[in-house]
Amino acid sequence: MVARSFNRAERVSGQVKKVLSDLILKGISDPRLSRATITGVSMSKDLRIAKIYFAAHGGKDDQQDLAAGFESAKGFIKRELAKELGLRYMPDLKFFYDASFDYGAHIDRVLKTIRSDDGKHYPTPEEQ
Template identity: 90%
Template sequence: MVARSFNRAERVGGQVKKVLSDLILKGVSDPRLAQATITGVTMSKDLRIAKVYFAAHDGKHDQRDLTAGFESAKGFIKRELARELGLRYMPELKFFYDASFDYGAHIERVLKTLRSDDEKHYPTPEKQ
């Protein structure tokens, strides 16, 4: 089996994700971002653009509020990333809401409903 080597954009994206996650936990004072989680970062090959994907811990926060929080803190985030990463050019940050967690929670609710309906209509022998 051949091991997959990571290119520079993937390595830098991983570093951006780690530093940004730490910043949200410890450095950004915007209360809108308190429940945000960085789910991924993809970098352009030339490292000029970083697409940052985020979700909310509880899934209840409005994605517009979270996006506005990130946009508001963008200057601070870029300065801190530049200080931590030491890149020649600081990438332009673009923030995107990652709805996959919301979708996963929705699927879990549907499955739970189906299980409870099955138990009502087809009880197992030990419950009869």
């Protein structure tokens, strides 16, 4: 089995995600961001741009509130990341809402509806 080697952008992405997640838990005083979860970070190959993906505990309704919170805390986040990462250039941070959790919840609701409909139309073996 050959071990996959990670390139520098992938390693830095992982570090950014870890540091940013810790900041949300402990360091950022903006109450809007306490409802956020960092779901992924994607760095450009030259490490100049960090695309940060987040999900909201309140779902899509919190999306704009969280985006505004991240924009207002961007300077603080960049300073804290600079301290932790020690990069020559601090990447430009771009925040994006990750709708995959909303989609997963939607699929779950559809499956539950199918199961409940299935029980109404088809008797279980015990009922026969």
